[in-house]
Amino acid sequence: xxxxxxxxxxxxxxxxxxxxxxxxxxxxxxxxxxxxxxxxxxxxxxxxxxxxxxxxxxxxxxxxxxxxxxxxxxxxxxxxxxxxxxxxxxxxxxxxxxxxxxxxxxxxxxxxxxxxxxxxxxxxxxxxxxxxxxxxxxxxxxxxxxxxxxxxxxxxxxxxxxxxxxxxxxxxxxxxxxxxxxx
Amino acid sequence: xxxxxxxxxxxxxxxxxxxxxxxxxxxxxxxxxxxxxxxxxxxxxxxxxxxxxxxxxxxxxxxxxxxxxxxxxxxxxxxxxxxxxxxxxxxxxxxxxxxxxxxxxxxxxxxx
Numbered sequence: 001x002x003x004x005x006x007x008x009x010x011x012x013x014x015x016x017x018x019x020x021x022x023x024x025x026x027x028x029x030x031x032x033x034x035x036x037x038x039x040x041x042x043x044x045x046x047x048x049x050x051x052x053x054x055x056x057x058x059x060x061x062x063x064x065x066x067x068x069x070x071x072x073x074x075x076x077x078x079x080x081x082x083x084x085x086x087x088x089x090x091x092x093x094x095x096x097x098x099x100x101x102x103x104x105x106x107x108x109x110x111x112x113x114x115x116x117x118x119x120x121x122x123x124x125x126x127x128x129x130x131x132x133x134x135x136x137x138x139x140x141x142x143x144x145x146x147x148x149x150x151x152x153x154x155x156x157x158x159x160x161x162x163x164x165x166x167x168x169x170x171x172x173x174x175x176x177x178x179x180x181x182x183x
Numbered sequence: 184x185x186x187x188x189x190x191x192x193x194x195x196x197x198x199x200x201x202x203x204x205x206x207x208x209x210x211x212x213x214x215x216x217x218x219x220x221x222x223x224x225x226x227x228x229x230x231x232x233x234x235x236x237x238x239x240x241x242x243x244x245x246x247x248x249x250x251x252x253x254x255x256x257x258x259x260x261x262x263x264x265x266x267x268x269x270x271x272x273x274x275x276x277x278x279x280x281x282x283x284x285x286x287x288x289x290x291x292x293x294x295x
Contacts, residue, residue: 036207062241062274069207070244077209128285134248135255146244153278 005115006159008177014098018089019045025083035076038086039069046090060182063154064095067180070146075101078111080171093183100175108162108172114144115160123151156180184220191239193217198229203238206246214249221253231264232257236280237295240273247279251286258287266291 014020021038023030043065050057068086075084079101087098103111118126127148134140150156161175185194191204200221208214224232234250236242242250257265267283269276271294284290 032207032209036205058272059274065241066275073207073209073243128282131248131251131282131286132255135252145248149244149247149279153282 003112003162004159005112005119005162006177007157008159008161008175014087014089014096017091018087021086021088023084023086025081030076030084032073032076035069035072038072039065039067042068042086042088046088046095049090060095063180063182067095067097067150067154067156067178068099070150071097071099071176071178074146075099075174075176078103078107080104080107090182093181095180095182097178097180098175100173102171103174105164105170105172108174111160111174112162118144118147118151123148127152150178154180184223186216186220193220195220195224198224198227198231199233199235200224201235201238203240205241206239207241207243208245210245211248214245218249218253221249222256225253225256225260225263228260229263231266233266233268235268236276237268237270239276242275247275247282250283254283254287254290257290264289264291266293269294271295 019042021042023034023038043061046064047057047061050060068088072084072086080103082102085098085100087100089096127145130145130148134145147158151158157179159177161177163173163175165171165173185192187193188204191202191206193200193202195201208217234253254265257263265287267280267290269280269292271277277294280292284292
């Protein structure tokens with residue numbers, strides 16, 4: 001399985017000036033609270049370039065934190081094993097992000113179905129449609145709403161890269177790419 | 184009625200529900216106790232419910248989904264009005280709260 005969804009070519013290079021964080025799946029384990037701690041940290045780092053206390057710094061801190069938190073929550077929720085690797089870069093008034101983690105093959109197929117339902121639609125319309133559908137069915141878990149919120153309310157471009165390892169073991173390496181306009 | 188942790192606090196005064204802090208719970212199930220508190224206010228059938236979010240610095244998308252679901256519940260009760268108070272200082276609020284009016288056009292949204 002090698003599948004790319006979205007415009008990854010324009011997002012997927014992290015060279016000079018980028019920052020990489022690796023959340024180790026070590027003896028202490030990875031917990032839900034690490035999403036908040038990590039996203040707050042990156043929000044602080046990237047807002048430091050703006051005048052502290054300004055509206056701009058507040059907006060950058062919040063928007064970076066929000067984006068990283070949403071993608072990281074998904075990574076933690078669906079990962080089957082291994083570390084989570086986070087690459088970030090600010091370039092030309094854009095915050096670029098890639099979060100890589102390992103998910104199950106079955107999880108990858110389910111996620112690809114969710115993503116194919118988002119393709120070619122206006123995210124703002126689709127967000128409202130999905131909220132109505134979720135409210136009508138108590139079994140619905142709101143899957144995809146976070147991604148739609150990022151696209152609709154934050155103007156984020158998203159892309160996904162699914163790769164099977166050389167030796168198949170029922171897992172897939174998932175890279176989630178995002179571009180957030182800062183200006 | 185009050186739900187309080189080290190990260191957030193939610194409490195009820197008459198038919199006003201106040202929120203403050205940072206809410207990043209892990210999904211619909213984790214938000215269930217908060218939804219129950221909100222339903223208790225709805226079930227008391229007040230003329231108007233206020234959601235005061237002015238002190239809520241951060242809410243993840245699962246939490247925004249909770250507000251959206253509750254808005255739809257209120258929409259079904261024709262005799263109950265709803266007022267949402269937000270802050271222009273908090274970016275998620277100015278970006279995402281207007282969606283509640285798309286779900287329930289007579290919802291009143293006030294920013295301070």
